[in-house]
Amino acid sequence: MSLPAIIAHRGYSTLYRENSPAAWTGAIEANADYIEVDVRVTSDGKVVCCHDKDLKRLAGREDAIAEVTSKELAVIEAQGFPAAPALALLFETVPEDRPILFDVKDERPEALDILLAAFAEVASRDLTLGLHASGSVRHVRTAGWTRPILGLVKSFDEEAFFEAGGDILRIWEWDTGPGRISGHVESGRPVWITAGEGATGRRVGDFAADDLLRMVREGASGFLVNDPVGARQVLAETLELRP
Structure with a gap:
């Protein structure tokens, strides 16, 4: 059995500040298969890396990403790094051959167009878009996006996601009841899991070994984890592989 993809949730966020160069x-040093990065668009149409809509949690400031300029953001730090690093810094830090998964937090059509324009400048990179609505999937496919799309969609929107052109389904760990994963896998649909959160009692991205193994047995082919x-x-020890 091959090892599932290991996706570093907001980077190696167990050891370092999320969405930071560190x-x-x-x-990269941990040899994660993908680096997951949250992206938003500033008031002047620049792409930055930040999960939250504002900087309150990271930097103790009320600044909303969508309401400030990239220049204003550039001078705000959190734990020694830009609170919302520019997309250019991400690409400078991560080697070109390292796959990146983007969790797109701003799915306004105009924001999606800005994102696609930025990605068009790095056409050789291995990029996957994580989108939350089937309408967004249709928008980017119509605009010419041919690379993979991960569905960060609600359960009732899963069929619409695939009909719109989605490729991989993300399911929350707390939503992996009997048959939930295998039903999609048996239909030829890859399933990735975001560990933790909800009824697990763990932070989003934190995992328990037994639960990871259960979901692998049910067919999950990727995990978003903090560590x-x-x-x-x-996974390697249990599947008798080597890291």
Whole structure:
């Protein structure tokens, strides 16, 4: 059995500040298969890397990403790094051959167009878009996006996601009841899992070894985790592989 893809959730966020150059470098050194990065668009139409809509949690400021300029953001730091690093810094930090998964937090049509334009400048990179609505999938496919799309969709929108041109389905760990994963896998649909959150009682991205193994047996082919090293060790040892 092949080892599932290990996706470093917001980078190696167990050891480093999420969505920071240190977290990206840590994920590279940990040999994560993908680095997951959250992206938003500033008021002047620039792409930056940040999960939250504002900087309150990271930097103790009320600044909303969509309401400030990229220049204003550039001077705001959190734990020694830009609170919302520019997309250019991500591409400078991460080697061209390292796959990146983007969790797109701003899916306004105009924001999607800005994102696609930015990605068109790095056409050789291995990029996957993570989108939350089937309408967004249709928008980017119509605009010419041919690379993979991960569905961060609600359960009732899963069929629409694939009909719109989606490729891989993300399911929350807390939503992996009997048959939930295998039903899609048996239909030829790859399933990735975001560990933790909800009824698991763990932070989003944190995992328990037994639960990872259960989901692998049910057919999950990728895991979004905060600790890519620990997840790889658990899976490799159990599947009798080597990291």
